Amino acid sequence: MADRRLQVFHAVAKQLSFTKAAETLYMTQPAVTFQIKQLEEHFNTRLFDRGHGRISLTPAGELALEYADRILGEYADLEARLAEMTGQMRGPLLVGASITIAEFMLPRVLGEFNALYPNVRARLVVGNSETIENRVAEHSLDLGITEAIEHLPQLQAETCCDDELQVICSPSHPLARESAITPAMLRDHAFIAREPGSGTREVTDNYFRQAGVDPASLKVLMELGSPEALKGVVSTGLGVAIVSRASFHKELQLQHLVAIPLSPRLTRPLSLVTPKEKFRSKLVTSFVDFARRKLQEYAA
Known part of the structure; x- marks a missing residue:
């Protein structure tokens, strides 16, 4: 010890x-x-x-x-x-994930992995993509799962699945009856954004730029640090937001929110990141393979 x-x-x-x-x-x-x-x-x-x-x-x-x-x-x-020499799968597993992944995707992955390997002590650290990648790079986390487009040079990144982002609004919002929404249409409405440094913010800002819309031209009402906070504000009718499709299933069922696809559609890769130079144990390798497979199933 x-x-x-x-x-x-x-x-x-x-x-x-x-x-x-x-x-x-x-x-x-x-x-x-x-x-x-x-x-x-x-x-x-x-x-x-x-x-x-x-x-x-x-x-x-x-x-x-x-x-x-x-x-x-x-x-x-x-x-x-x-542990590998004795054929065991045991020990600590320090996993970091950006907020959307940690709240809506990883709990099932960790639960199923722990059921297979009960002697593994998994610990989940939650933060935005920038924070998680920095902690993986400094070796205080074994691996991370993030939404970032660009990764730190000292990290090895592999795409595990794609995640679609859609516009959400309250059922009474003027955009609620649209079948698809273009980036230009969002300039006319109050927008609830994620905080700088989050993977979602990075992806959406790039999406607007590629569509010829300056993110600074949006009527950003507030910047919030989690999908739950965004959904709470949007449900009051104050504005619209762009969030992962994985994050609003419950609210759609309860009819608290309406989700509309973007045109063109907006998808982002979810990446598994590990330190480039660090020895990767059998435990980390097994979890990376397991998480990749499960996240692909959930995204499908």
Whole structure:
């Protein structure tokens, strides 16, 4: 087992928060503080500066984080390789996903994978595509599933399936009876957008540009950080939004929203991303293959 103090330090250094690290590690905050104090006493130096309700890494802390990244990464590889030698599929699996995928696609994938391999401890980290890819690149996640069009050069990306995006609006909205909507038609209506950095925002902005519509010309009423937030605002009749078809099935059944295809249709690839240079364990390889197959089934 890797040194627990080092694991705790790594979590605090990544989160820059004792509270968030405690939640991540399923520990109490006093227990996290105690482990950090022990490690600082062991090295006879401060690893964090504390003040004004915030913490930051000292120069010693920055150095310790560099080594902690390598040590914990090597330990994870050791654990994976030893498990493979004994024919086991076990150990931690750290998966990151952009918000739409995490909320509406991955729960089924993770549940079915865990049913096949009950000794695997999967953990899902949710963020926008930019955040997830950065964490995969820094090796704090084993893999990510994102909606990004362009990927960081240090990542290996493979398309697993395509996802269609459609316009949603309330049943009383003027566009609700249209059979298809062009990008130019959306300039005349209040638009609810995803936040900059999200895969959906990147894809829709590129789509508008290719159609000759400057995204800045849209009447953007607000920018929101999740599909659930977008659907909630749109259902009030305040505006329209563009979201993944996978995200609004329930609302269509309840007739809270109407979905209209774009013309031309808008699809985006969903990509599995892993570090290029990092050893890929049998567990990660198996999950990548499983997730690709399942996501293709769900998209169909």
